[in-house]
Amino acid sequence: MARDPGLFAPVSVARASSSIADQIRQAIVTGKLEQGERLPPERELAEQFGVSRVTVRDALRALEAMGLIEVRVGARGGAFVTVPTGSIVGQTMSDMMMMSAVTPEDIVEARLVVELGTVTLACARATDEDLAALHDLAERSHAALAGKTYTRELSWDFHALVAKAAHNGAIEGLTSSFRSSLSMHPIRTREGAKAYALTVEEHATILDAIVVRDGSTARREMAKHLLRGTNLEKRESELLELWAAQPSASRRAK
16 A cells, blocks of 8 residues: 655654654544554654654554554564554543542443443344354353352453444444453452352343343343442432333324
């Protein structure tokens, strides 16, 4: 692919690395630089921007932290355009929690908003392949529970497969951000030995609703699952009522 020699413009010395990162980011999000494409070498970038290679390196580090590029070493190394993952979003939200900008209750509420919609789409869009993957995970989860080898990763995988069944890339990205420090694991830990058994049972109930395309039941069971042990049922009652299956008056009139 022939690269436009005027893709980047020289920058001023003040805040040079930020300006470089902004230009490269803009080229990526507008499609001028495609996923998997290799950026020009540092030396060439330094010449285009009119700065030192050290300044270019600082900009590339910033872009790598954003998840927009991947820097590889070796003979075939360099900076390559990539796609940010949900882990980037998750880490940002985790940092906000550490700074008290976001509470655990906020996270639960965010998961409700995302996952009630996600399971609704899964009910409508899940393919035979999606359902087979969910059933396979359910079998492995029951076996792991019986063998006392169940882990939180299996729970994360369930929510990831439901998101995949929604067939929406943005939702998959959002759902992956709920792994690790943004999972329900700290709340589940307080429940003791019964936590995993309850989780496997609730996942099975949600899956049953997805199989028969029952969005109302799927939403209700997902809400019960996410709210379990949080003491937020009263706070979220109005939200859950909005997700009830009753059609609006205007829709019934039609």
